[in-house]
Amino acid sequence: MGLIAGAIEERGIRTVCLSTFEPIMERVRPPRWLSLPFPMGFPLGLPHEAGTQRRILRQALRMVEAPGPGPVRVAFEPERDPS
Amino acid sequence: MATLSDLSLKDRLWYHQYRFRPVEPLPWQASGPPPPRARVAVVTTAGVHLPSDPPFEKVKGGDFSFRYIPADTPPGSLVCTHPSGAWDRSGVTTDMNVALPLHRLREMREGGEIGEVAPRHASFQGSITAPMRLLRQTAPEVAQGLADDGVDVVILTPV
Numbered sequence: 730m731g732l733i734a735g736a737i738e739e740r741g742i743r744t745v746c747l748s749t750f751e752p753i754m755e756r757v758r759p760p761r762w763l764s765l766p767f768p769m770g771f772p773l774g775l776p777h778e779a780g781t782q783r784r785i786l787r788q789a790l791r792m793v794e795a796p797g798p799g800p801v802r803v804a805f806e807p808e809r810d811p812s
Numbered sequence: 813m814a815t816l817s818d819l820s821l822k823d824r825l826w827y828h829q830y831r832f833r834p835v836e837p838l839p840w841q842a843s844g845p846p847p848p849r850a851r852v853a854v855v856t857t858a859g860v861h862l863p864s865d866p867p868f869e870k871v872k873g874g875d876f877s878f879r880y881i882p883a884d885t886p887p888g889s890l891v892c893t894h895p896s897g898a899w900d901r902s903g904v905t906t907d908m909n910v911a912l913p914l915h916r917l918r919e920m921r922e923g924g925e926i927g928e929v930a931p932r933h934a935s936f937q938g939s940i941t942a943p944m945r946l947l948r949q950t951a952p953e954v955a956q957g958l959a960d961d962g963v964d965v966v967i968l969t970p971v
Contacts, residue, residue: 730857730970732943733936735835736951737855737966740959743841746968750814756832759968760840769814770899772856772969773916776907782916786967790847790926793965797840 731757743793747772747785760799761792766807784810819898833943845927850964853930855954858904858911858971859894859937867893873942876950880932880957883914896939899971911969930963938970 731754734744738760746762748754749769754762765785767774774781787810788803795801844850859868861879868875881890890908892901903910917929934954940946958966 730938730968731835732833732947733855733857733951733954734966734968735839736947737955737958737968738839738841740952740955741841742955742958742963742966743844744966744968746970748970750970752816753832753970756834758834758836758838760835760838767814768900769818770858770901770971771903771910772971773910773913776903776910779909779916779919782909782913783920786913786916786920787925789967790850790852790965793844793850794846797842799838799840800835 731759734759745789745792747789754802758800761795761801763789763792764802764804766805781807844964847926847965848924849927851928851930851962852917852926852965852967853958853961853963854912854914854917854933854967854969855936856911856934856969856971857936857938858892858969860890860892860904860908860912860935862889863891868895868937870895874940875937876940876943876946878934878936878950878954881912881935883929883931883933885914887915894937894939894971896937898939904971911971913967927964930958930961932957932961934958
């Protein structure tokens with residue numbers, strides 16, 4: 730996934746990876762990643778939890794405005810935004 | 813957050829032996845419209861696709877192909893043919909927004925939090941252990957397709 734992010738960023742499009750498995754992200758180091766407290770297979774959390782899904786997207790989208798240089802890692806804050 | 817101890821012995825051995833390729837030199841796109849004016853796309857490696865598309869294949873080195881997914885794909889209409897057993901696919905098969913949050917993005921567009929939802933999104937399968945054709949062929953092809961669609965931001969959802 731990190732390599733795909735690199736190819737997209739190379740093409741001039743800002744990218745944010747959602748990460749549920751930090752060991753791989755630490756080795757691949759894509760431009761930006763949001764670390765999430767969920768098991769593999771659940772990058773936006775449990776099914777049908779729309780509020781959590783929106784919070785994740787909001788925090789990921791906020792990362793595109795972070796100043797470089799990358800890589801930039803941010804830990805998800807579940808209580809930070811309204812649902 | 814998953815840890816190494818969550819993996820099977822086979823997958824842990826693979827993790828320790830596999831030479832992960834870091835994104836180097838790191839590309840960095842600094843400028844672009846803020847989220848309320850941005851066109852947003854999702855790229856997943858959940859191996860989901862429309863039932864009318866060919867399935868992802870279990871091949872040596874990993875299937876490096878991709879499928880486009882239209883923005884107006886209705887809930888419950890995707891299938892998952894990712895061949896790896898290393899992750900629990902019940903989430904993405906129960907609610908596609910777990911990996912491809914198109915309905916959430918649509919709501920955020922209606923609420924003015926993003927500018928637009930891109931017309932198409934992309935799905936790969938993960939677990940690609942021989943990534944050269946991904947790097948040279950299909951990842952740049954998807955990047956070009958997203959650029960052609962005027963995409964400003966991509967959220968990537970590995971599983």
